[in-house]
Amino acid sequence: MTIKGRYRHPEYKQLTPLHYSFIVDELYNDFSLLRTHALLASIKSRKTMDEPLHVGTTDDAVTSATSRVTTTSSSITLPADGLIISFIGCDGSGKSTITSELTSFLSSKLDIYNMYLGSGDGTSSLIRYPLKLLKQWTDKRHTKKGNPLKQEHLHARKLRTKLTVLAKFTWALTLSFEKRKKLKKIRKLRSLGYVIITDRYPQYQIMGRNDGPLLHDWIQHKNKIIQYLARWESRIYKEADMKPPDLIVRLNVSADIAFQRKKDMKFEEFRKRVKDISSLEFNEKATVIEIDANRSLNEVLSEVKTKIWGHI
Numbered sequence: 001m002t003i004k005g006r007y008r009h010p011e012y013k014q015l016t017p018l019h020y021s022f023i024v025d026e027l028y029n030d031f032s033l034l035r036t037h038a039l040l041a042s043i044k045s046r047k048t049m050d051e052p053l054h055v056g057t058t059d060d061a062v063t064s065a066t067s068r069v070t071t072t073s074s075s076i077t078l079p080a081d082g083l084i085i086s087f088i089g090c091d092g093s094g095k096s097t098i099t100s101e102l103t104s105f106l107s108s109k110l111d112i113y114n115m116y117l118g119s120g121d122g123t124s125s126l127i128r129y130p131l132k133l134l135k136q137w138t139d140k141r142h143t144k145k146g147n148p149l150k151q152e153h154l155h156a157r158k159l160r161t162k163l164t165v166l167a168k169f170t171w172a173l174t175l176s177f178e179k180r181k182k183l184k185k186i187r188k189l190r191s192l193g194y195v196i197i198t199d200r201y202p203q204y205q206i207m208g209r210n211d212g213p214l215l216h217d218w219i220q221h222k223n224k225i226i227q228y229l230a231r232w233e234s235r236i237y238k239e240a241d242m243k244p245p246d247l248i249v250r251l252n253v254s255a256d257i258a259f260q261r262k263k264d265m266k267f268e269e270f271r272k273r274v275k276d277i278s279s280l281e282f283n284e285k286a287t288v289i290e291i292d293a294n295r296s297l298n299e300v301l302s303e304v305k306t307k308i309w310g311h312i
Contacts, residue, residue: 082190085308086117086201086244088211088280089251090273091265092258093293094300098251099199101301102308110312111194115186118200118211119175169229172214176233183240195312201248202240203280210276213237244286247311249304251293252278287311 085102087095103114179202186196200211207216218230255270282288289307293300 082111082192082194082196083247083312084186084190084196084198084245085247085249086198087249087251088201088277089293090253090255090258090270090277092261092270093251093253094261094297095199095251097297098301098304099197102304103197105305106195106197106308106312113186113189113194113196115182115196115198116200117179117182117198117202169215169226172233173229175214176236179240180236183236187243198245201245202237204234204237204241205280206276210273242283244282246286247308248282248286248288249291249308250277250280250288251291251300253293257294 087099089095099114103112106112183202186198189196202211204212206212208214213234215230215233218226219234221227221230253274255267255274258270258274259265259267289304291300291303291307
């Protein structure tokens with residue numbers, strides 16, 4: 001029986017909220033017959049357009065897929081698939097500030113969701129949170145050390161201990177699990193017509209740093225359990241590499257400028273990260289926007305807004 005035929009049944013002459021919910025479910029299941037199924041799905045899962053929600057950040061607790069989405073009476077949901085916009089760049093390039101400002105700029109016009117996809121800021125699982133605090137403490141201690149050779153020697157010696165290896169595996173696996181959940185969530189919101197802005201995005205080109213897999217060196221380990229866990233961790237990064245964002249905004253900054261803005265790392269580390277970011281390549285599914293982030297925040301933000309709006 002066709003959709004049209006089903007809803008000629010007498011019981012649908014006077015629709016109740018229960019009937020409406022059933023019809024929406026049925027129409028959603030028959031999305032192949034509807035060109036605007038994404039819009040229909042957004043009606044199903046969103047609150048009313050007149051009920052304002054708040055701009056979300058990853059620091060807030062959430063209970064539903066849309067509880068941190070900006071919705072106002074004047075904002076709209078894209079009638080087809082939405083858009084994922086990811087910002088990548090070295091520390092000091094202005095990713096966090098620009099994503100926050102762009103979210104505020106677009107939230108009065110569109111339904112926006114802001115997501116942090118890195119490992120430092122933002123929310124963490126209960127398992128990774130204490131490890132995060134420990135990492136921050138050890139990073140500060142290493143920064144205060146004067147002899148880099150001594151630091152490398154101490155760091156290498158610590159990595160040989162079982163406790164350090166266990167902590168690294170726990171960190172990497174929980175981080176991968178968190179990324180998996182976040183990516184699934186933003187793809188769902190994209191299918192509902194939302195514009196998602198992310199600070200960082202997982203990649204599978206540079207191992208061990210810059211949002212890449214952390215256990216890649218263990219993929220060929222003789223221990224089958226370790227090998228399995230390392231392969232499991234890498235899957236999410238491979239998938240992210242195969243399914244890039246719609247728009248990638250690469251904030252290009254020199255190591256000198258980045259070091260002036262953020263002095264929480266050694267200069268050589270900034271040089272390495274700048275080189276890594278510039279070497280990242282993306283498949284034809286993604287549009288890459290190159291931005292000179294050495295300029296003032298206002299100049300960079302103005303160009304970002306103009307180019308992003310031109311793609312929406």
